[in-house]
Amino acid sequence: MRIPRIFIDTALTENTTLALPDASFQHVCKVLRLKADHPLRVFNSREFNGKGGQFNATLCEVEKRSACIRLHDFEPLENESPIKVIIGQTLSRGERMDYAIQKSVEAGVYAIQPLFSERCEVKLQDSRAEKRLQHWQQVAISAAEQCGRGYVPIVHSPIDLTDWVQKCNNMLKLTLHHHSARPIRQCEKPDNNTVALLIGPEGGLTEKEVQLAEKSGFNAITLGPRVLRTETAPLVALSVINTLWGDI
Numbered sequence: 001m002r003i004p005r006i007f008i009d010t011a012l013t014e015n016t017t018l019a020l021p022d023a024s025f026q027h028v029c030k031v032l033r034l035k036a037d038h039p040l041r042v043f044n045s046r047e048f049n050g051k052g053g054q055f056n057a058t059l060c061e062v063e064k065r066s067a068c069i070r071l072h073d074f075e076p077l078e079n080e081s082p083i084k085v086i087i088g089q090t091l092s093r094g095e096r097m098d099y100a101i102q103k104s105v106e107a108g109v110y111a112i113q114p115l116f117s118e119r120c121e122v123k124l125q126d127s128r129a130e131k132r133l134q135h136w137q138q139v140a141i142s143a144a145e146q147c148g149r150g151y152v153p154i155v156h157s158p159i160d161l162t163d164w165v166q167k168c169n170n171m172l173k174l175t176l177h178h179h180s181a182r183p184i185r186q187c188e189k190p191d192n193n194t195v196a197l198l199i200g201p202e203g204g205l206t207e208k209e210v211q212l213a214e215k216s217g218f219n220a221i222t223l224g225p226r227v228l229r230t231e232t233a234p235l236v237a238l239s240v241i242n243t244l245w246g247d248i
Helices: 022-031 094-106 126-147 161-167 207-215 233-244
Strands: 005-007 017-019 039-043 053-060 068-076 084-090 111-116 172-176 194-199 219-221
Touching (some): 005 126, 039 068, 084 094, 084 161, 094 111, 094 233, 111 126, 111 161, 161 194, 161 207, 172 207, 194 233
Parallel strands (some): 005 039, 084 111, 172 194, 172 219
Antiparallel strands (some): 017 068, 053 068
């Protein structure tokens, strides 16, 4: 039997009953059409008794427009990467940005910072920016539900690339730049297990942006002789980082 995982952004504790939020109710009861007594796994991206994980639960009190879940025992999870990678992902259009976020979460990213850059073609007004941010966070939630993580990476509000590179402190700072001759394997493992990874837009970073990042302590590195798409780069980079220093 497949046991669905759902994220609920509220405090959770063992042996309690709570109402399903509307979005979770729509997915569990309307889309999946689950009935009462069906098992679930529930998480909220927070620690319980000092550990991250999920709760075993059961669907109950299913009505036409509402349902509840009964939380049982807590199940610790130890599947977070020991390397905290914060990706500065330059904005890309539509499904490309969704793909980058989804695969980054599946590959173990810690947080995602969307960025505006000189060659970024995405322009967001205030009202649209809020809607896109909510959408991206939901993409991250769905990816965490699917891949079994107990922690949902935060997708921060978009800021300018030039501001972000100057805010990254006390971590290994890397820029993916296919013109660089330095492979990532030549970098030493960060002492505090934290990495800031800058990824450019579809048209690439400008030389000015690369130089600004270097002045802020970012090291230009390459993942190989081939040019990766902006939405492919985070997945490949995270896989390499976890192979070198993380949990693979």
